[in-house]
Amino acid sequence: MDTKHHSKLIQKASQHQVAPKDSAWFKLESKLEKSRSSEKIKYYRNISVAAVLFAILGVVSVFTYEKNTNDKNNSEVYSSHLQLMNPDPEEGIYDIKKLRSLKEAYKRLSTKGKI
Amino acid sequence: MDHIIVKCKNQEAEAQKALYEMYKDQMFAICMRYVKLSHDAEDVFIDAFFKILTKIDHFKGEGSFEGWMRRIMVNESLMYLRKKNNLRMTVELPEQDIADITPTDEDSLTFDEIMAVMDELPAGYRTVFNLYVFEDFKHREIADILGISINTSKSQLILAKKRLLELIKKKDILMSKLNS
Numbered sequence: 001m002d003t004k005h006h007s008k009l010i011q012k013a014s015q016h017q018v019a020p021k022d023s024a025w026f027k028l029e030s031k032l033e034k035s036r037s038s039e040k041i042k043y044y045r046n047i048s049v050a051a052v053l054f055a056i057l058g059v060v061s062v063f064t065y066e067k068n069t070n071d072k073n074n075s076e077v078y079s080s081h082l083q084l085m086n087p088d089p090e091e092g093i094y095d096i097k098k099l100r101s102l103k104e105a106y107k108r109l110s111t112k113g114k115i
Numbered sequence: 116m117d118h119i120i121v122k123c124k125n126q127e128a129e130a131q132k133a134l135y136e137m138y139k140d141q142m143f144a145i146c147m148r149y150v151k152l153s154h155d156a157e158d159v160f161i162d163a164f165f166k167i168l169t170k171i172d173h174f175k176g177e178g179s180f181e182g183w184m185r186r187i188m189v190n191e192s193l194m195y196l197r198k199k200n201n202l203r204m205t206v207e208l209p210e211q212d213i214a215d216i217t218p219t220d221e222d223s224l225t226f227d228e229i230m231a232v233m234d235e236l237p238a239g240y241r242t243v244f245n246l247y248v249f250e251d252f253k254h255r256e257i258a259d260i261l262g263i264s265i266n267t268s269k270s271q272l273i274l275a276k277k278r279l280l281e282l283i284k285k286k287d288i289l290m291s292k293l294n295s
Binding site: 002005006008009010012013014015016017018019020021024025027028029031032035036039 | 135165
């Protein structure tokens with residue numbers, strides 16, 4: 001095909017116009033509306049999933065903090081009791097009777113759910 | 116124009132309508148060249164414009180916006196034709212025949228003459244003709260786009276031109292008979 005003629009055809013094609021029916025816009029508009037609504041739904045769904053995850057994280061971290069605090073308190077009580085019982089800390093000798101009573105006390109504390 | 120594109124990227128309804136009004140006639144004409152029936156062409160046109168308006172943020176400003184839209188229209192038209200299985204192209208001329216082709220009458224057909232009879236071309240001829248003559252693709256590119264060989268592309272173009280000339284001559288004879 002002659003290049004000049006070909007270029008002319010390309011130009012004519014780019015300028016060629018055919019009007020669609022008016023209904024085409026209404027069909028397109030309703031598709032666009034649906035798309036906008038579904039985008040909004042996705043957005044709010046993502047926000048609520050993030051909020052739920054944060055809430056779960058918050059509950060877990062509070063629970064973990066309380067547990068750690070209780071454990072720390074209990075271990076401090078235990079070590080102070082040991083010190084009271086021990087007449088000679090350097091030698092590391094413990095009164096067996098006092099050790100047994102401490103063991104009983106711990107059992108009672110754990111059944112009450114305080115340890 | 117740039118401010119309309121920016122507003123369309125924010126999915127503003129008024130800007131989308133303005134863009135549609137600016138380009139609807141040109142873009143619909145592209146679909147009509149590829150798809151034979153006007154109600155099918157309208158469906159392709161709506162799907163393609165929907166893609167343009169919802170994926171407008173993919174346009175990064177490289178090249179012309181109109182060219183980007185035209186590519187989407189052509190791709191949607193081709194997808195439609197593939198779905199309808201209308202792109203069966205099995206006729207291939209021997210390489211010697213292709214090499215022997217010299218410019219003939221069909222190479223001087225005017226745009227109006229072509230458009231008057233283009234609907235009557237089979238889908239395969241029409242598609243290759245559109246891609247080569249109006250979209251200015253090379254045969255290698257057409258072969259890649261349509262999944263055919265380069266020789267098939269060349270054959271389809273030659274046969275499309277011959278068929279167009281036959282149809283125009285037939286139409287001219289019919290018109291002269293009606294007028295006499």
